[in-house]
């Protein structure tokens with residue numbers, strides 16, 4: 001708890017005043033995105049990085065002007081690496097002997113000797129053969145070009161929402177679905193375990209980024225909405241499956257952090273990779289949704305259930321209406337459903353450009369990309385204050401204001 005009386009780490013809702021948020025400023029990793037590697041790295045286009053950085057700074061300014069403390073992952077990781085134990089842990093997680101065989105030891109020594117800021121920059125931004133301070137040996141090195149990556153760039157750190165998510169009094173480290181994003185969670189784990197700001201703080205770790213059980217299952221933060229009042233809404237999507245949600249629900253129920261998890265099933269396609277690409281909460285009683293997908297989603301409620309032997313289980317009940325279930329969970333008569341703007345073509349375009357992916361700063365105040373004019377106008381007509389930021393560069397990796405932010409302290413409803 002800081003002097004402002006707000007818990008450092010507690011996210012009690014989707015729309016209560018946003019107090020602290022984690023962002024990642026566009027960096028070296030995006031400079032290494034090319035037409036030939038962008039698909040593997042889950043981007044649809046390359047970015048004009050300088051402009052993306054300016055636009056991202058404008059986003060951070062909006063947050064600060066509204067009283068939100070902005071933390072940057074690059075800074076936190078660099079500060080974390082000042083601790084020798086943290087540095088050893090990160091390097092041992094990132095570099096296995098199996099992967100780097102012939103020059104593993106030399107690489108460990110080279111990275112271990114870097115300044116923290118430089119090491120953080122390369123862990124996120126990648127390291128090329130040309131940047132190695134030694135001549136690597138072995139077949140891989142003999143066959144590699146100077147521009148090949150020894151450490152791959154991780155441009156999707158821009159989308160801070162996904163590798164970890166704060167849910168009530170704890171954090172979920174995601175089990176990421178795509179190899180291009182697997183390594184991100186090492187950095188988040190290191191920060192939450194070792195950084196002085198987090199290391200001695202009192203919070204739960206709901207999931208630790210492991211593969212869950214015999215069937216490897218995955219979950220990402222973009223699928224998790226902390227709707228409040230003891231409820232969490234989770235998407236079963238291209239990235240998140242039911243095993244991980246079952247486990248998350250059980251962990252939340254064990255600590256009485258939540259009473260209900262509502263799960264919805266999305267089509268498994270890239271345009272709707274996470275729930276927050278088609279649905280975000282914008283006010284105490286309102287959601288902004290892409291109806292073509294959301295209207296067809298099946299929904300289930302998960303609640304804690306204690307058996308005769310006293311063991312905690314999870315009871316699953318199918319819901320007939322997602323929005324009735326949400327109204328019930330939020331103690332409302334009904335919720336308002338605000339849809340993507342424009343005709344059918346424009347709505348599909350605006351969904352693709354993250355028109356529904358809004359970051360709510362307080363009830364009824366959202367940050368949105370400027371380009372989604374029809375959706376933004378519709379929100380304004382419904383009484384929502386829309387603060388716009390430029391989206392033409394930042395949106396090229398398919399993420400909006402919500403995707404680019406990881407709230408770590410937020411008030412309740």
Ligand SMILES: NC(=O)NCCC[C@H](N)C(=O)O
Nearest residue numbers: 042159222274397398399403
């Ligand atoms: N929550 C989100 O929807 N995040 C957007 C992630 C975009 C990133 N390029 C990805 O494909 O994982």
